[in-house]
Amino acid sequence: MPTYTEQGKEFSRDMNYIPDRITREPGRSQDGWVSTGSTSGGELEAPTWPVEPGRYRLVAAKACPWANRAIIVRDLLGLEDVISMGLAGPTHDVNSWTFDLDPGGVDPVLGYERLQQAYFARYADYPRGITVPAMVDEPTKAVVTNDFPWITHDFFFEWRDHHRPDAPDLWPDDVREEMEAVMKRIFTEVNNGVYRCGFAGSQEAYEDAYDRLWTALDWLEERLTDRRYLMGDAITEADVRLFTTLARFDPVYHGHFKCNRNKLTEMPALWGYARDLFQTPGFGENTDFDQIKRHYYVVHEDINPTGIVPKGPELESWHSPHGRERL
Incomplete structure (x- = not known):
C-alpha cells in the first residue's frame, strides 16, 4: 500500500527489502565487495547465498513491473533451466500475492497458496509488504531476497557461468x-x-x-x-x-x-x-x-x-x- 510523506502528501515508496545476495563467492560479488548493506537503503548485514543451479525459485508476476523485469532478464540470459520460476496471479489481497494461476491455487514446487508463506518460513513475524519478485530457497521453501534491483544485477554478474552463449551484455x-x-x-x-x-x-x-x-x-x-x-x-x-x-x-x-x-x-x-x-x-x-x-x-x-x-x-x-x- 502507498505511504505518504508528512508534507504535501507525496507518495513515498518503502525501499527496505531483504538485503541478502546470491553470489558465486561467499561475502563477495563479481562486481565488488558486498558483505554488508543494500542498494535499497537498508543498514542490515547482507548475507550471501551460493549460486547453485536448481536450488532457487524466482517467484514473480507478469502484472508487476518490478517483477516483470526479473522475468525478462532471466529469459534474455537463458537462465530458465537453472532458476525455476513460479508465477503469481494478477490480483492479490492486502496480505499476499497468490498462486491462483496454478492448478488448485498451489505453487507446484513450493506447495504454497500464498507467497507470504515463503516469507514466514524465514521470518515468522515479517513486518513489511509481501512483494514480488522474490528469490526462494527450494530446499527450505524460505524467501532469500526480494531486493529487486539486486536480483537482476546478480542474474547477470553472479550467474554468468550459466548464461547461454549468445546472452546480451546487459552491463557493458x-x-x-x-x-x-x-x-x-x-x-x-x-x-x-x-x-x-x-x-x-x-x-x-x-x-x-x-x-x-x-x-x-x-x-x-x-x-x-x-x-x-x-x-x-x-x-x-x-x-x-x-x-x-x-x-x-x-x-x-x-x-x-x-x-x-x-x-x-x-x-x-x-x-x-x-x-x-x-x-x-x-x-x-x-x-x-x-x-x-x-x-x-x-x-x-x-x-x-x-x-x-x-x-x-x-x-x-x-x-x-x-x-x-x-x-
Whole structure:
C-alpha cells in the first residue's frame, strides 16, 4: 500500500527489502565487495547465498513491473533451466500475492497458496509488504531476497557461468557509469514517477509529480530519437527497466494514474523504441496486458472502487513495424 510523506502528501515508496545476495563467492560479488548493506537503503548485514543451479525459485508476476523485469532478464540470459520460476496471479489481497494461476491455487514446487508463506518460513513475524519478485530457497521453501534491483544485477554478474552463449551484455563496462546515472533517473522520475502521480495525496503533490514525469519522458524521447537503445546500439539492463513502465503506460498509467498529457503512442521515438523491444525475444512473450490491467484496476480499490477493468486501449499495434533498425 502507498505511504505518504508528512508534507504535501507525496507518495513515498518503502525501499527496505531483504538485503541478502546470491553470489558465486561467499561475502563477495563479481562486481565488488558486498558483505554488508543494500542498494535499497537498508543498514542490515547482507548475507550471501551460493549460486547453485536448481536450488532457487524466482517467484514473480507478469502484472508487476518490478517483477516483470526479473522475468525478462532471466529469459534474455537463458537462465530458465537453472532458476525455476513460479508465477503469481494478477490480483492479490492486502496480505499476499497468490498462486491462483496454478492448478488448485498451489505453487507446484513450493506447495504454497500464498507467497507470504515463503516469507514466514524465514521470518515468522515479517513486518513489511509481501512483494514480488522474490528469490526462494527450494530446499527450505524460505524467501532469500526480494531486493529487486539486486536480483537482476546478480542474474547477470553472479550467474554468468550459466548464461547461454549468445546472452546480451546487459552491463557493458564501457558505458557503465553513464548507464548507472540513466537508470537512476529512470527509476526516480519514470518507474516510480508514475506511482507518485497515481498515489499523490494532494493536488500539489500530483502536479509536481506530473511535471517531473513528463520532464523525464521528454528527455527520453529526445535521447532515443537518434539512438536505437538507451546506451547505443545494444540492449542493456537500462532498457529492461524502462520497458516495463512503457508497456503499462497507455493501458494503465495514462488514465488510472492520471499521467495523461499524451499517450505513449503519440511519442514517435519512445513508441517505436517500445515496439522494438516488445518484438525482441524475451520481452513481448513476457508481457501480458490482460494481467497488467486486472492487477491495477482491481487491486487499487482506492483509485478504482468499482473494480471495472477497461476494454481498451487497442494493443495490436505493438506488433506493427517500428523501423528502428535504421538507427
